[in-house]
Amino acid sequence: MASMIKPLEWLLGRFSVDMGIDLGTANTLVCVRGRGIILNEPSVVAVRKGTNEVLNNGMAVGAQAKAMLGKTPGKFEAIRPLRDGVIADFEVTEKMLRYFIHRVHEGRTWVKPRVVISVPVGITAVERRAVIQSAERAGARKVHLVEEPIAAAVGVDLPVTEATGCLIVDIGGGTTEIAVLSLAEPVVATSLRVAGDKMDDAIAAHLRRAHNLLIGEQTAERIKHTIGSAWELPTELEMEVKGRDSISGLPRMCTINSIEIREALSEPINQICEAIRQVLEEAPPEISADLVDSGATIVGGGALLQGIDTAITNALGIQSRIGNDPLTAVARGTGIFIEHLDVYASVFADDDEG
Ligand SMILES: Nc1ncnc2c1ncn2[C@@H]1O[C@H](COP(=O)(O)OP(=O)(O)OP(=O)(O)O)[C@@H](O)[C@H]1O
Numbered sequence: 085m086a087s088m089i090k091p092l093e094w095l096l097g098r099f100s101v102d103m104g105i106d107l108g109t110a111n112t113l114v115c116v117r118g119r120g121i122i123l124n125e126p127s128v129v130a131v132r133k134g135t136n137e138v139l140n141n142g143m144a145v146g147a148q149a150k151a152m153l154g155k156t157p158g159k160f161e162a163i164r165p166l167r168d169g170v171i172a173d174f175e176v177t178e179k180m181l182r183y184f185i186h187r188v189h190e191g192r193t194w195v196k197p198r199v200v201i202s203v204p205v206g207i208t209a210v211e212r213r214a215v216i217q218s219a220e221r222a223g224a225r226k227v228h229l230v231e232e233p234i235a236a237a238v239g240v241d242l243p244v245t246e247a248t249g250c251l252i253v254d255i256g257g258g259t260t261e262i263a264v265l266s267l268a269e270p271v272v273a274t275s276l277r278v279a280g281d282k283m284d285d286a287i288a289a290h291l292r293r294a295h296n297l298l299i300g301e302q303t304a305e306r307i308k309h310t311i312g313s314a315w316e317l318p319t320e321l322e323m324e325v326k327g328r329d330s331i332s333g334l335p336r337m338c339t340i341n342s343i344e345i346r347e348a349l350s351e352p353i354n355q356i357c358e359a360i361r362q363v364l365e366e367a368p369p370e371i372s373a374d375l376v377d378s379g380a381t382i383v384g385g386g387a388l389l390q391g392i393d394t395a396i397t398n399a400l401g402i403q404s405r406i407g408n409d410p411l412t413a414v415a416r417g418t419g420i421f422i423e424h425l426d427v428y429a430s431v432f433a434d435d436d437e438g
Pocket residue numbers: 106107108109110111112168169255256257258259260279280281305308309312383384385386387388389390411
């Protein structure tokens with residue numbers, strides 16, 4: 085029986101588009117050989133509450149679902165199925181992946197791609213297995229996992245395969261991945277559950293405390309994008325924010341500025357700097373010597389926070405720079421892996437056996 089299935093699977097695979105997937109807490113990106121990034125959507129799914137039934141006939145996924153976050157009436161719910169970089173809701177993740185894979189295949193539901201998926205450093209075997217099974221059940225024929233910092237470093241063209249140390253810091257939505265790499269392997273690495281989401285929480289907590297204003301996660305994120313910073317700005321900024329007064333319960337608006345938001349962000353930023361310091365302290369001296377010259381490369385959406393490079397440079401005394409197109413670095417890396425599966429075989433962290 086198995087020998088009959090194999091040729092059929094092979095045949096179905098012939099028509100598929102192999103893809104690299106950055107399955108992120110905040111965004112999912114898909115990169116395809118020769119075509120680059122062809123899908124970039126928020127990792128959000130809208131379902132009927134208490135079920136896994138995706139609204140709009142399975143189409144309420146991505147940007148369409150994100151617009152509903154915090155605004156759904158009682159019987160509907162907009163869910164982020166990944167939290168802290170790992171799968172929190174297995175079935176909804178599978179449905180989201182299925183929708184994205186089918187979109188890449190333009191509706192041909194019978195094709196079965198090979199996929200490379202990026203995962204945080206140091207996730208457990210059970211968490212790895214969950215990613216592999218979700219992708220397989222969503223229609224993948226073969227799943228390889230690669231650790232996010234390695235994918236990011238390859239995506240921004242760092243010399244990862246050389247015997248020289250480089251430091252990559254990937255500040256995403258759920259996790260900040262920090263790794264010193266040499267010879268395509270992490271020499272020291274860590275995954276910190278402090279990143280963009282915690283920054284949004286810090287902003288919401290500040291507005292509640294200092295302005296008695298309750299805001300949702302989308303508003304907090306918008307504030308971060310608009311006036312958030314990690315270092316003094318050449319011209320400080322202001323913006324108006326709307327929410328619910330925590331005392332009167334009524335809708336209200338207030339004006340906030342970039343100085344107070346920077347202060348609110350200082351705690352998560354300091355935690356990120358401290359985690360980088362710990363990774364650097366564990367690096368062997370020869371690698372540390374390389375890092376004096378090569379410095380740190382920052383990627384992920386958090387790299388777009390104004391002044392983050394200056395804050396890291398000042399905290400650690402090593403030159404930090406923002407990697408090229410930081411939001412797509414990991415996805416571009418997975419795209420390079422899927423093109424060169426044989427070359428990078430040793431890098432994959434996929435444990436199909438376990
Ligand atoms: N201009 C900006 N300023 C500050 N933060 C930003 C900016 N643009 C995007 N971000 C933040 O980047 C984060 C998303 O980054 P990214 O897409 O790299 O994460 P992810 O890969 O989905 O998450 P993870 O790697 O944790 O699974 C969000 O928290 C988002 O608010």
